Amino acid sequence: MNAKGMFVDTSICTGCKACQVACKEWNGLSGEPSHFAKKAGYPYRVANNFSGRSYDNTQNLSATDWRHVRFIEQFNADRSEARWLFASDSCKHCNNAGCLNACPVQAIVRTDLGNVFVKQEVCIGCKYCIPACPYGVISFDQRTGTVHKCTLCNDRIHNGLGTACAKACPTGSIAFGDVPDLKMRADARLVQLKKLGYEKANIYGYDEAGGLNVFYLFLDKPEVYGQPEKPVVPQDRLHISSGVTVAAAIAVAVGAAIAFRERGEKKDKP
Amino acid sequence: MMALESQAPHWEWYYIALYFFIGGVSAGAYFIGSLIELLGYEKHREVSKAAYRIAFPLICITPVLLIADLGRPERFWHLFFSNGPGSIYTNHTSPLSVGTWALLVYSGMSFLSFLNVQVEDGRLALPALKKVHEMFSRLPHKVYAAIGSFFGFFVAGYTGVLLNTTARPLWAGTDPWIGALFIVSAASTGAAAIALVMARRQALAPDTARSLQTFEQPVMIAELAIIVVMLAVAGRYAVPLLTGLSGVLFLGGAVLLGLLVPLGRQFMARAGTAERDGGVIITSAFILAGSAFLRIALVQAGQS
Numbered sequence: 001m002n003a004k005g006m007f008v009d010t011s012i013c014t015g016c017k018a019c020q021v022a023c024k025e026w027n028g029l030s031g032e033p034s035h036f037a038k039k040a041g042y043p044y045r046v047a048n049n050f051s052g053r054s055y056d057n058t059q060n061l062s063a064t065d066w067r068h069v070r071f072i073e074q075f076n077a078d079r080s081e082a083r084w085l086f087a088s089d090s091c092k093h094c095n096n097a098g099c100l101n102a103c104p105v106q107a108i109v110r111t112d113l114g115n116v117f118v119k120q121e122v123c124i125g126c127k128y129c130i131p132a133c134p135y136g137v138i139s140f141d142q143r144t145g146t147v148h149k150c151t152l153c154n155d156r157i158h159n160g161l162g163t164a165c166a167k168a169c170p171t172g173s174i175a176f177g178d179v180p181d182l183k184m185r186a187d188a189r190l191v192q193l194k195k196l197g198y199e200k201a202n203i204y205g206y207d208e209a210g211g212l213n214v215f216y217l218f219l220d221k222p223e224v225y226g227q228p229e230k231p232v233v234p235q236d237r238l239h240i241s242s243g244v245t246v247a248a249a250i251a252v253a254v255g256a257a258i259a260f261r262e263r264g265e266k267k268d269k270p
Numbered sequence: 271m272m273a274l275e276s277q278a279p280h281w282e283w284y285y286i287a288l289y290f291f292i293g294g295v296s297a298g299a300y301f302i303g304s305l306i307e308l309l310g311y312e313k314h315r316e317v318s319k320a321a322y323r324i325a326f327p328l329i330c331i332t333p334v335l336l337i338a339d340l341g342r343p344e345r346f347w348h349l350f351f352s353n354g355p356g357s358i359y360t361n362h363t364s365p366l367s368v369g370t371w372a373l374l375v376y377s378g379m380s381f382l383s384f385l386n387v388q389v390e391d392g393r394l395a396l397p398a399l400k401k402v403h404e405m406f407s408r409l410p411h412k413v414y415a416a417i418g419s420f421f422g423f424f425v426a427g428y429t430g431v432l433l434n435t436t437a438r439p440l441w442a443g444t445d446p447w448i449g450a451l452f453i454v455s456a457a458s459t460g461a462a463a464i465a466l467v468m469a470r471r472q473a474l475a476p477d478t479a480r481s482l483q484t485f486e487q488p489v490m491i492a493e494l495a496i497i498v499v500m501l502a503v504a505g506r507y508a509v510p511l512l513t514g515l516s517g518v519l520f521l522g523g524a525v526l527l528g529l530l531v532p533l534g535r536q537f538m539a540r541a542g543t544a545e546r547d548g549g550v551i552i553t554s555a556f557i558l559a560g561s562a563f564l565r566i567a568l569v570q571a572g573q574s
Contacts (some may be wrong), residue, residue: 060277098437104367105348106359124348125341127279131436131572136277145341151353228275234435235363237445238389241434245427245449248496252457252489256305259485260314 003095003114003261004157005213006166006174007182008088009189010225011201015069015086016056019150022168023067023090026153032064063141066090067165070226087216087225088165091116091137091150094212094233099149101235101246102132107146114179114213115152123147133248134209134231179213186217193217209233276437285339287569290429290438291459291562294452295330297426298460300380302485304419307410317478319387320464326384330422331379350374365432379418382406401420409517426456433572440572442494443507446498448568454493457563461486462532462557469550479550482535486557490529497525510571520567528560 023029033049050057073084097116100108107122108129118138122167123146128202129138131145137148153163159169163174175182186203193201204222205215218225281287303321303443306314337346349370354357361367394403406414417471430449433441441448465482468474511520532553536571539549 048279061492074340092437101361101363102366103436104361104364104370105345106352106361107348122345122348122352123342124345126339126366127281127341128364128432128436130277131438131441134276134437136275136437139277140280140341142341148343214511226275231275232442233435234437234442237442238365238435241446241449244446245431245453246459248453249423249427252453253301253305254486255488256302256485257309260302260306260309260311260317260481262311262313 001112002178002180003105003213004150004152005093005114005179005182006163006176007186008216009173009186010085010087010217011189011198011219012171013086013088013195014171015071015084016170016197017069018168018170019088019165020065020067020069022124022164023073023150024064026164027066027151027157029064029066031260032058032062045268051056055105057140058201061091061137061139061149063139066148066151069249072224072226083230084204085219087218088169089226090165090214092135092205092215093150093152094211095213096211096236098127098132098134098235101233102129104128110126111154111158113152113157115157116149117151117259118119118147118149120146120148122143132234134228134233148175152188157164182215186215189217278438280573281569282339283295283570285335286564288567289335290452290565291568292328292335293332293563294426294428294456294565295459295463295558296325296332296380297376297422298456299328299463300325300376300383300460301419301422301426301533302457302460302464303420304415306381307415308419312479314481316473316475317464317482319390321460322380322387322472323444323574324463325379325380327379328423329373332373333377350558361486363531365428367434369425369428369432372421372428372491376418376421376425379414379421382414383411383418386411390512392408423453433568437571439507440504440510440568443504444500445503447496447503451493451496451500452565454489455564458486458489458493459558459561461489462554465550466554466558469547469554472547474547476538476549485546487533487536490533490557494525494529509566510574514574516567516571516574519563524560527556529557529564532556532560535558556562 032049035049036045037048039048051059054071054073058065058068061068066091070087070089070167074083094117100110100116104126105122105124107119108116109119110116125140125145127140130140138147140147156163166174166176175185190201190203198219200220201217203215203217204227205212222229299321306318337343340346351357385394385399385569394400400487425451430452433448434445436442448529461482465474465479510516535549535553
């Protein structure tokens with residue numbers, strides 16, 4: 001069966017956040033709890049996880065925000081010129097998924113439709129998947145003691161429906177379907193945009209992390225949209241760091257063998 | 271402001287960094303002790319015994335720390351069994367999974383070596399434990415010293431590989447050096463813990479003290495070298511490790527107090543002779559504290 005995925009065409013996103021709302025509705029996600037902390041200029045602790053100065057209020061993905069419309073607000077000094085870019089971000093369901101590689105308990109699994117899914121009843125809350133994700137997607141929830149992220153609407157897609165966010169998207173910026181079909185669509189759109197003069201337009205996600213099942217069309221470099229240019233799946237480096245560690249262990253063992261050798265012995269021999 | 275490319279796991283220093291430290295001391299002491307036993311260095315039998323006396327009690331603390339940091343501590347056994355009853359599980363791409371198994375095997379071996387020492391000293395009174403000892407004594411003691419030695423190195427080093435195998439800027443930027451750093455740090459702290467315990471019991475022969483120092487010094491110099499290489503490799507990603515509280519812990523605690531001061535003290539002691547008991551205790555305490563600071567700084571700075 002073909003992997004299911006999403007193609008996010010950021011060139012037609014209007015930043016309406018209907019996808020965020022639909023995601024919360026379908027998946028029964030609560031509002032993001034406030035994280036209070038001290039902030040310069042305030043005598044009391046303030047919630048520091050909301051920007052408060054942008055249409056992009058949640059700023060990143062979390063255990064309760066599985067979708068996040070990123071607002072890129074670029075103004076010049078006197079604010080006479082401006083560029084607004086929007087991109088609806090979520091878990092990319094990488095084919096080489098750092099979180100899945102890191103999970104020590106088989107709580108993070110890939111289903112037959114290619115989506116990466118966290119089994120809530122298995123997760124032990126070790127949090128090792130969190131730094132293993134090169135995109136900062138998967139997050140811990142204190143209330144459940146487990147990690148959460150976008151499931152690609154696992155329940156919906158296994159019952160013949162599309163994802164809730166794609167269903168709600170009023171401009172077709174988020175398209176759900178079979179990955180090969182979506183790629184054809186993305187390629188055609190890229191050609192169209194290049195003809196219209198968007199020279200920096202690019203598709204993000206064909207090669208990154210073994211290929212992303214949720215991939216993007218950006219109008220500018222990936223960094224502008226807060227995505228790493230060359231994401232490295234951490235486990236790709238595992239062999240080298242293990243090798244260096246083993247070499248250090250051998251060196252230490254040799255060192256111990258020399259340092260503790262029986263000094264007296266040599267003198268006894270003629 | 272752009273969102274971070276990776277999120278911090280929010281591991282607590284008093285659980286995870288402390289585990290890295292205690293596990294390192296235990297494993298370091300054990301692999302020194304077991305190597306001496308394996309190589310048949312009878313003259314240093316006391317070092318082996320001291321190492322085994324340290325290794326097992328320390329490793330007993332670590333599961334508590336590890337389980338306490340879990341979001342669902344009651345599910346810790348999922349690390350060993352998954353997908354239905356009796357199905358043993360490991361994930362070869364996860365240092366955490368493989369490390370958990372290594373820790374289990376290592377704990378078992380260090381327990382058996384601990385029992386040996388207790389029997390040798392005639393201190394094993396419990397009949398049940400005596401039976402366990404008799405049962406496992408059918409195997410030559412060197413067999414479990416060998417297995418334990420291997421897994422001791424594993425326990426000492428995998429924690430560094432675990433940090434390197436992430437997307438956090440500092441931990442990924444210092445790849446592949448934290449594993450090697452933790453190995454040499456475990457070696458010096460293991461030796462320091464042995465020296466400390468033996469000196470406190472006034473059982474540290476001058477010859478033994480010299481051997482321990484002969485081992486410690488090049489290891490600490492190697493540790494300094496690895497730190498320099500690691501910082502050079504990390505470049506701008508090393509900034510969190512060199513600034514703020516982590517910077518103080520790392521530069522002041524780990525490098526200065528934990529490495530430069532002990533090296534200085536050992537060189538200052540009269541050439542050719544080892545430090546006396548009091549000096550050994552102080553030097554060893556510096557080495558141990560420095561190693562704790564090293565791990566706390568690395569774990570915390572990687573999450574900031």
